[in-house]
Amino acid sequence: MPDHVHPPIPDDERVACEVCLKEIPRSEAAVAEVADYVAYFCGLDCYDKWQAKGKAQGRARVAPHRSTPG
Numbered sequence: 409m410p411d412h413v414h415p416p417i418p419d420d421e422r423v424a425c426e427v428c429l430k431e432i433p434r435s436e437a438a439v440a441e442v443a444d445y446v447a448y449f450c451g452l453d454c455y456d457k458w459q460a461k462g463k464a465q466g467r468a469r470v471a472p473h474r475s476t477p478g
């Protein structure tokens with residue numbers, strides 16, 4: 409049994425940025441996986457803001473990644 413299963417979201421699905429709530433295609437979003445959910449960001453700018461906030465809350469540091477380079 410897998411440790412964690414992600415919900416099946418199509419690649420062209422739009423997701424809301426965790427910080428500014430702007431909608432972006434999931435394939436374009438920066439992604440941070442935390443303990444029990446996945447956070448999406450329109451860019452590393454918002455990711456940095458979120459992480460700065462997360463640090464204050466004692467959240468674990470996670471690295472952003474893009475699903476498809478370029």
Ligand SMILES: [Zn+2]
Nearest residue numbers: 425428450454
């Ligand atoms: Zn944003």
